[in-house]
Amino acid sequence: MQLGLIGLGKMGGNMRDRMKAAGIDVIGFDTNREISDVADLAELVEKLEAPRNIWVMVPAGKITDSVMSELQGLLAEGDLVIDGGNSKWSDDLGHAEQFAETGVHFMDCGVSGGVWGKENGYGLMCGGAEEDVERMMPVFDALRPEGPREEGFVHAGKVGAGHYAKMVHNGIEYGLMHAYAEGWELLEAKDIVTDVHGCFKAWTRGTVVRSWLLDLMVKALEETPHLEGISEYSTDSGEGRWTLEEAIANAVPMPVLAAALFSRFTSRQENSPQMQAVAALRGQFGGHEVMQFGQEPYHVTKEGQAEVSPAAQPKQDDGASRPGAAKSEH
Ligand SMILES: O=C(CO)[C@H](O)[C@H](O)COP(=O)(O)O
Numbered sequence: 001m002q003l004g005l006i007g008l009g010k011m012g013g014n015m016r017d018r019m020k021a022a023g024i025d026v027i028g029f030d031t032n033r034e035i036s037d038v039a040d041l042a043e044l045v046e047k048l049e050a051p052r053n054i055w056v057m058v059p060a061g062k063i064t065d066s067v068m069s070e071l072q073g074l075l076a077e078g079d080l081v082i083d084g085g086n087s088k089w090s091d092d093l094g095h096a097e098q099f100a101e102t103g104v105h106f107m108d109c110g111v112s113g114g115v116w117g118k119e120n121g122y123g124l125m126c127g128g129a130e131e132d133v134e135r136m137m138p139v140f141d142a143l144r145p146e147g148p149r150e151e152g153f154v155h156a157g158k159v160g161a162g163h164y165a166k167m168v169h170n171g172i173e174y175g176l177m178h179a180y181a182e183g184w185e186l187l188e189a190k191d192i193v194t195d196v197h198g199c200f201k202a203w204t205r206g207t208v209v210r211s212w213l214l215d216l217m218v219k220a221l222e223e224t225p226h227l228e229g230i231s232e233y234s235t236d237s238g239e240g241r242w243t244l245e246e247a248i249a250n251a252v253p254m255p256v257l258a259a260a261l262f263s264r265f266t267s268r269q270e271n272s273p274q275m276q277a278v279a280a281l282r283g284q285f286g287g288h289e290v291m292q293f294g295q296e297p298y299h300v301t302k303e304g305q306a307e308v309s310p311a312a313q314p315k316q317d318d319g320a321s322r323p324g325a326a327k328s329e330h
Helices: 010-021 041-047 062-074 089-100 114-120 130-143 161-189 196-203 212-223 239-249 255-267 273-286
Strands: 002-006 025-029 053-056 080-083 105-112 123-127 153-157 298-300 306-308
Touching: 002 010, 002 041, 010 025, 010 114, 010 130, 025 041, 041 062, 053 062, 053 130, 062 080, 062 089, 080 089, 080 130, 089 105, 089 161, 105 114, 105 130, 105 161, 123 130, 123 161, 130 153, 153 161, 161 196, 161 212, 161 239, 161 255, 196 212, 239 255
Parallel strands: 002 025, 002 053, 053 080, 080 105, 123 153
Antiparallel strands: 105 123, 298 306
């Protein structure tokens, strides 16, 4: 089987290798000429035999939109395009409609597995017509993990369903990561457990909380035992937000995802404006101490003297000496 693959980055590049190893004749295009098999999309389309199969693996949003538009001008009736990037599920509906004008088939596929997928295989969630799924099955079989097809592949429904499933998968991912992170912080905070890494490692076998994310947490702690030097700054690529939007639209409570997503926003703040407002309000209604930047918290003694509050003195259990306690300096 022949396949055009657009986007040979961290995901696409590895997927090309895995597909080639399974005997698929892949012609890849990337804007990086050094790794690309062809100069541009026109050459890619020209080199593929009709009816063509093209897998698009580029960043979601504007880049995907522009690739789809360019392809629409190049492809012919009977060709098939599959969006394997992390597109928003609702974008698929527009792309399917766009391609339908010229008789080009369109499918979507959520791909999970990250940089480890080349070795372990990718979890695939696709959306589209049954006949298109059948047509692309050799490609799905090449990409998915070894073992029963249903443990690593699903035809989730019509166009959009694959990315919808991947979006929810990523929403779950946010919550799982955050739960491990919270547990790690508490174990680090209390001095009774002296081998935190050992606990995480022990949990990888036999326990209720074992998972691949837990394995990766163990790997991270092996590389950096107390995560020293790792900035808390965490970005997001949109899937958590989309999942939460869907939760609201469908009145599904998703407090775990909301907390995990909002924590990422907090991680990007040097200072929390909303907590400044809370501190200011406590000062207004209760006369509670309001600290200024660079100033130790103080209170006024009965004698009218300002003195540093005992609460500001570092204690063993106040977190001031732990990794991640820098914000308590304010
Ligand atoms: O799809 C993925 C993993 O399953 C990607 O790594 C994705 O980037 C993760 O989402 P976010 O960047 O918002 O954390």
